[in-house]
Amino acid sequence: MSAEVEVDWVPIARPVVTEEDRRRVLEVLSSGKLSSGEWVERFEAAFAAYVQVPHAVATSSGTAGLEVLLEALGVGPGDEVVVPAFTFAATANAVVHRGARPVFVDIDPVTFNLDPSSVEDALRRHPRVRGIVAVHLYGLPAAADALAELADRHGVWLVEDAAQAHGAALRGRRVGGFGVAAVFSFYPTKNMTTGEGGMVVARDPQLARRVRLLVHQGQSEPYRYEVVGHNYRMTNLAAALGLGQLERLDERNAARRRNAQTLTEVLRDLPGVLPPTEPEGYFHVYHQYTVRAQRRDELSRHLRARGVETRVYYPEPVPHTEPYRRLGYTPGGWPQAERASREVLSLPVHPALTEGDLRRVVDAVREFAQQVVASP
Numbered sequence: 001m002s003a004e005v006e007v008d009w010v011p012i013a014r015p016v017v018t019e020e021d022r023r024r025v026l027e028v029l030s031s032g033k034l035s036s037g038e039w040v041e042r043f044e045a046a047f048a049a050y051v052q053v054p055h056a057v058a059t060s061s062g063t064a065g066l067e068v069l070l071e072a073l074g075v076g077p078g079d080e081v082v083v084p085a086f087t088f089a090a091t092a093n094a095v096v097h098r099g100a101r102p103v104f105v106d107i108d109p110v111t112f113n114l115d116p117s118s119v120e121d122a123l124r125r126h127p128r129v130r131g132i133v134a135v136h137l138y139g140l141p142a143a144a145d146a147l148a149e150l151a152d153r154h155g156v157w158l159v160e161d162a163a164q165a166h167g168a169a170l171r172g173r174r175v176g177g178f179g180v181a182a183v184f185s186f187y188p189t190k191n192m193t194t195g196e197g198g199m200v201v202a203r204d205p206q207l208a209r210r211v212r213l214l215v216h217q218g219q220s221e222p223y224r225y226e227v228v229g230h231n232y233r234m235t236n237l238a239a240a241l242g243l244g245q246l247e248r249l250d251e252r253n254a255a256r257r258r259n260a261q262t263l264t265e266v267l268r269d270l271p272g273v274l275p276p277t278e279p280e281g282y283f284h285v286y287h288q289y290t291v292r293a294q295r296r297d298e299l300s301r302h303l304r305a306r307g308v309e310t311r312v313y314y315p316e317p318v319p320h321t322e323p324y325r326r327l328g329y330t331p332g333g334w335p336q337a338e339r340a341s342r343e344v345l346s347l348p349v350h351p352a353l354t355e356g357d358l359r360r361v362v363d364a365v366r367e368f369a370q371q372v373v374a375s376p
Helices: 019-031 038-051 062-072 090-097 116-125 144-154 205-215 236-247 249-267 296-305 322-326 335-343 355-374
Strands: 055-059 080-084 101-105 129-135 157-161 181-185 198-202 219-221 289-292 344-347
Touching: 019 236, 038 055, 038 198, 038 236, 055 062, 055 205, 055 236, 062 090, 062 157, 062 181, 062 198, 062 205, 080 090, 080 116, 090 101, 090 129, 101 116, 116 129, 116 144, 129 144, 144 157, 181 205, 198 205, 236 249, 249 289, 249 355, 296 344, 296 355, 335 344
Parallel strands: 080 101, 080 129, 129 157, 157 181
Antiparallel strands: 055 198, 181 198, 289 344
16 A cells, blocks of 8 residues: 655654653762662652552562562462453463463453453352452553452452553542552653563552562561562662653653644544544543554554554454463454454654654554545
8 A cells, every 4th residue: 555665763652761860870870879779769659659559669570560469469379360361461471470370351342451341250250260450551541440349349359550551540540549459560661661660559568568578589678588589679770760750750641642632633533543532530641542443454554654653562362372372272252352453553652752743643644544545
């Protein structure tokens, strides 16, 4: 449908690092205290206050945080945990690494998040389920209030995978406080970054303490071991960067929302492309701006030819991937996840986009839509 041309590139993501961020990192370097310490403690306290949850434990990655959280919750062999069929594989991998089995559940076709009615059905059919891991995909909250009520009614816990949803909210309440605990990621493409890093937030002080022990080699103080732990600590360097990123998170989320609104105002009237939805009462922070397109691969090639980077998050449901086939999962049974994997495409929405960048994205999608009409 389109020919390759030489053009400047509009990237799908670009971390924004300020001079103040650099100053803080240089301050840590000059101090010589590069490992975990005071800066990490400051970052934990600031993040807990932002999410409005009393306890926060910094980790080396979001994945490490989810793994130690499940360990702290006692997940182990013979247990089952509900996870979305459509998500980044790390969500399910953390369950498998505990020797437990993921129970994959289909998604809501509008939000791409766990469908509460499908979760309830899974809870009835799987009596060995210990808990639910709800992902706030693309920056849009899952129906966390309904899922928390379901968890309470069935005697299981709810954990929020908020790796993509820093600052997102549901009915005025920030994600991270609906379940017993939540995990955030600070990978470079996220709404805020520490390079690599994560954060576990929890309401229960004893759960937070268990997570902290596991993150710090099982030590309650130097060389006093209470459990067999891991080295999953965050460094002062990462925390210094994270503090500045957190201070500007709301401002950058606002920029993402403005960019998303600009895209939606044009895309909602175009044939062949369905923009994302923000249901009433939901506050979307647009980690990704993800559209549906039946001719997704053609649209991706068309945009690439015009210098617009896109990504498919994700090209297949997790239970369809080779490692999970080897674990005994077979394709089928998750129709909405399967459809989403054929149709989703993420467009640039990050706060570093210029007005010119946004025009190029919009013009390229509009051109494709016109060609769809001309050659259905």
